[in-house]
Amino acid sequence: MPLPIDPAALESGDIGEKRATLEMDHEAAVEHVRSVFTEAGFGVPVEFSPSELLNEKVDADRDPYYVLGACNPAMADRALDATDNRMGALFPCNVVVWEDEPGVQTVYHVSIMRAARLLGMAPDDEVMADIVADTGEMVEDAFSNL
Numbered sequence: 082m083p084l085p086i087d088p089a090a091l092e093s094g095d096i097g098e099k100r101a102t103l104e105m106d107h108e109a110a111v112e113h114v115r116s117v118f119t120e121a122g123f124g125v126p127v128e129f130s131p132s133e134l135l136n137e138k139v140d141a142d143r144d145p146y147y148v149l150g151a152c153n154p155a156m157a158d159r160a161l162d163a164t165d166n167r168m169g170a171l172f173p174c175n176v177v178v179w180e181d182e183p184g185v186q187t188v189y190h191v192s193i194m195r196a197a198r199l200l201g202m203a204p205d206d207e208v209m210a211d212i213v214a215d216t217g218e219m220v221e222d223a224f225s226n227l
Contacts, residue, residue: 086199095199097192097217101227102185103178107145110178110186114227115149118176121223123151127173145180156216160194163212164203171197174216176223188227190220 103110127150135141150173160168171193194213197203
């Protein structure tokens with residue numbers, strides 16, 4: 082089955098891709114990212130370590146990898162209204178921290194609001210464009226403070 086869009090044609094801005102490198106240990110980086118995103122207006126209602134789970138369940142031998150599920154309730158509410166509740170399938174907005182090497186962490190995020198538009202889950206209208214812009218500003222604020 083062919084994809085409806087060509088992933089190779091997408092630019093990082095099309096999906097709101099953000100990446101930063103932190104020179105600190107993994108646990109300190111997770112705490113720092115949590116703090117910075119909280120200061121930018123996000124809560125972190127969900128978080129987990131896929132690496133711990135996979136290392137335990139399938140002996141994956143993965144380096145530290147952590148997911149912070151960030152959410153701004155006002156934005157989430159607007160997005161649910163704008164998408165006839167479908168946006169919830171992509172909640173929360175994940176921010177990932179993984180260890181590239183000891184003392185060097187990558188922080189990574191893609192915009193679920195932009196992804197929802199590309200997937201046809203969200204309308205291509207002004208209401209959704211405002212939500213994309215508003216959440217994008219919040220994420221930009223957080224990344225500028227990492």
